[in-house]
Amino acid sequence: MRALIGILISLACGTALAAETGYRLDRSPHDPTDLPSLQAGARTFVNYCIGCHGMQYMRYNRLRDLGLTESQIRDNLMFTAEKVGETMKTPMSAKEGKLWFGVPPPDLSVVARSRGADWLYTYLRTFYRDPKSATGWNNALFPNVAMPHALWTLQGELRRVDGRWETLSEGAQPRPQYDATVRDLVNFLAYVGEPAALERKAWGIVVLFVLGILFVLAWLLKKEFWKDVK
Numbered sequence: 001m002r003a004l005i006g007i008l009i010s011l012a013c014g015t016a017l018a019a020e021t022g023y024r025l026d027r028s029p030h031d032p033t034d035l036p037s038l039q040a041g042a043r044t045f046v047n048y049c050i051g052c053h054g055m056q057y058m059r060y061n062r063l064r065d066l067g068l069t070e071s072q073i074r075d076n077l078m079f080t081a082e083k084v085g086e087t088m089k090t091p092m093s094a095k096e097g098k099l100w101f102g103v104p105p106p107d108l109s110v111v112a113r114s115r116g117a118d119w120l121y122t123y124l125r126t127f128y129r130d131p132k133s134a135t136g137w138n139n140a141l142f143p144n145v146a147m148p149h150a151l152w153t154l155q156g157e158l159r160r161v162d163g164r165w166e167t168l169s170e171g172a173q174p175r176p177q178y179d180a181t182v183r184d185l186v187n188f189l190a191y192v193g194e195p196a197a198l199e200r201k202a203w204g205i206v207v208l209f210v211l212g213i214l215f216v217l218a219w220l221l222k223k224e225f226w227k228d229v230k
């Protein structure tokens with residue numbers, strides 16, 4: 001009963017808890033219709049993540065969806081392929097990944113679907129220094145994670161003392177700016193998880209509109225048929 005009340009309260013507050021740790025998830029403020037944000041997220045991904053993580057379902061030329069031209073993609077984003085038709089693969093093999101981190105870094109094509117945007121938004125903002133871990137990093141949402149903090153030069157170094165956060169060193173981005181960087185990155189990961197979502201929503205509106213017209217026609221027809229039956 002108490003658990004139920006807890007769940008109801010957390011639903012009512014619009015918050016969620018990560019099942020494994022009980023760490024409270026922050027709501028991801030990403031906006032899938034914001035193209036500059038998606039472009040910024042793609043840039044952060046190829047600069048900071050693709051060295052370890054690939055996206056086997058995402059082709060570089062698909063990034064035209066984000067309002068980029070093929071030459072912009074080629075010049076600014078394509079570090080791991082020769083042709084724009086190739087997928088966004090990582091140069092790291094699964095074997096190397098296992099050797100270096102103990103776990104190969106997973107493909108991130110559909111991570112936004114398996115983990116959810118709120119989880120990703122929280123995860124990428126809750127790395128902290130931990131001298132006891134192999135990489136020197138740990139994560140509040142994913143305890144003993146094998147991934148080092150890839151964005152630490154931007155966020156700076158944090159430390160956790162009795163559940164409270166402390167700053168060890170400042171990064172290149174003040175907190176609101178870092179949060180925006182992560183928002184854009186999560187926006188991109190969510191887009192990659194379902195690249196057709198934008199298109200699908202646009203079609204949904206067209207379909208509703210057509211159904212609306214059909215409804216009016218059907219109603220007029222019904223009135224016509226039944227007008228003499230009383």
Ligand code: HEC
Pocket residue numbers: 044045048049050051052053101103104105106108111114115120123124144145146147148150151185
């Ligand atoms: C130096 C290599 C490395 C880099 C760079 C890196 N990661 Fe990771 N990442 C890993 C490893 C290794 C794991 C597996 C962690 C584990 O299972 O303990 C991981 C796990 C993850 C997970 C959890 C996946 C899951 O569902 O369990 C996410 C999300 C993730 N990384 C996102 C990112 C993003 C976004 C970036 C770029 C900002 C990034 N990573 C950069 C190595 C890396």
